[in-house]
Amino acid sequence: MASFTLFHLSITIIFLHVLVSATPSSSLSEQLSIPTHFLDFAKKSETFDWMVKIRRKIHEYPELLYEEYKTSELIRAELDKLGISYKHPVAETGVIGYIGTGNAPFVALRADMDALPMQEMVEWEHKSKVPGKMHACGHDAHVTMLLGAAKILKHHEKDIQGTIVLVFQPAEEGGAGAKRIIESGALENVSAIFGLHVMPYIRVGEVASRSGAMMAASGRFEATITGKGGHAAIPQHSVDPILAASNVIISLQHLVSRESDPLDSQVVTVAKFQGGDAFNVIPDSVTIGGTFRAFSKESFNHLKQRIEEKLPKVDS
Structure with missing residues (x-):
């Protein structure tokens, strides 16, 4: 479980450098100290346990494209607890959250929500409870990571010199959910957007990237x-x-x-x-x-x- 916590935490640290660096008054020491605060907060057991609980709940109740009603409801409930404002529905089941000043620069974090029409064959306590559906592609982890990043960012909201847009996107598995999010106008002011995908061949605790195209x-x-x-x-x-x-x-x-x-x-x-x-x-x-x-x-x-x-x- 530590792997998906660290994945989005690393992306979060990247944004923070981007947002703080956009403020001329920020010193180098201030820019370098913020990721340390993030890491310290993320390492708290209550943060980790909270993320594990969310991921398992989403995994137990997978939903296919444009049917992510329970997942969307869970996301909104957690955002409410964190005091994060949001728009819903966007593209039917999508949720768009906001953290920061409400002003530019706008940087987006994106996670997909939908599962696949597959039967989960592995026997474990939190396996899918919905016959013929499972989170085989890891979108349950993606949603959890974005909620985890939201919790950390909200806790450090005073350090953000701009606005972070949380994009919980429906229908990645062939439903053109990203296109509908764009058509909704939710990303009009966004100057940069970051996403990621869990990969089974990357070791726990590592994040991989490269320049150029990665996914077709x-x-x-x-x-x-x-x-x-x-x-x-x-x-x-x-x-x-x-x-x-x-x-x-x-x-x-x-x-x-x-x-x-x-x-x-x-x-x-x-x-x-x-x-x-x-x-x-x-x-x-x-x-x-x-x-x-x-x-x-x-x-x-x-x-x-x-x-x-x-x-x-x-x-x-």
Whole structure:
């Protein structure tokens, strides 16, 4: 549990340097002393225990995109206890909080809220209590980290020479929640925004970053390929949609391996293949689906166009 506390604490310290440095009257010693205060406050057992309790509660009751009502309610309840003002609803279930002077510069901290439609298989005391849903991507930790940062920042609000905007974003898992937050106008005055993501391959207590892009834009696709079903022993009397779908999948894999620049990272993955119920019956149709990802807008749009060209057309 210490890892997610330290993750957002490190980001919080970065903001504080940015905000304090924006004030000409701040001395170097004042700038350097503030992170120490933050760390001392964060190391208190009551802060740590409070964050663990919140994370476990969110984990037990995961909610899918635009259904984050209980999560949003929990966030607002904690912000109320901390005396932090906020706007709600934003983008249906989102919450936007404010700490600081109310004046520029405005720096935002962002965390996503939604879970995934997956069954949690690990047996532990705080496993998901909602069948078929779980926080498999770590957004429960993200919300907890942002609340933890909010608690620390609120406690040191007098040191903030500007305004920190807390962005609790819904629908990261394919629901364009970030786009709707932007369209709401909640980030109009924001000059910088920081986010993070938990990673299983980063050791506990470490925070990793680098210049340039780290996480790609993602899209998804789905297509139903219809043939003519029949008995597997006489395939010549059928039009096999499984074979046709297999050819489509191989064709999709060529988009990256044979059409894309090796130095321009792109991914096409077919993760869904559904069709047929028996080992000796050719089905009438097969449904395939998957995801595609790229770092640049140009590559993303090109990949999207080529996938559409490869998938079977739907008769109007």
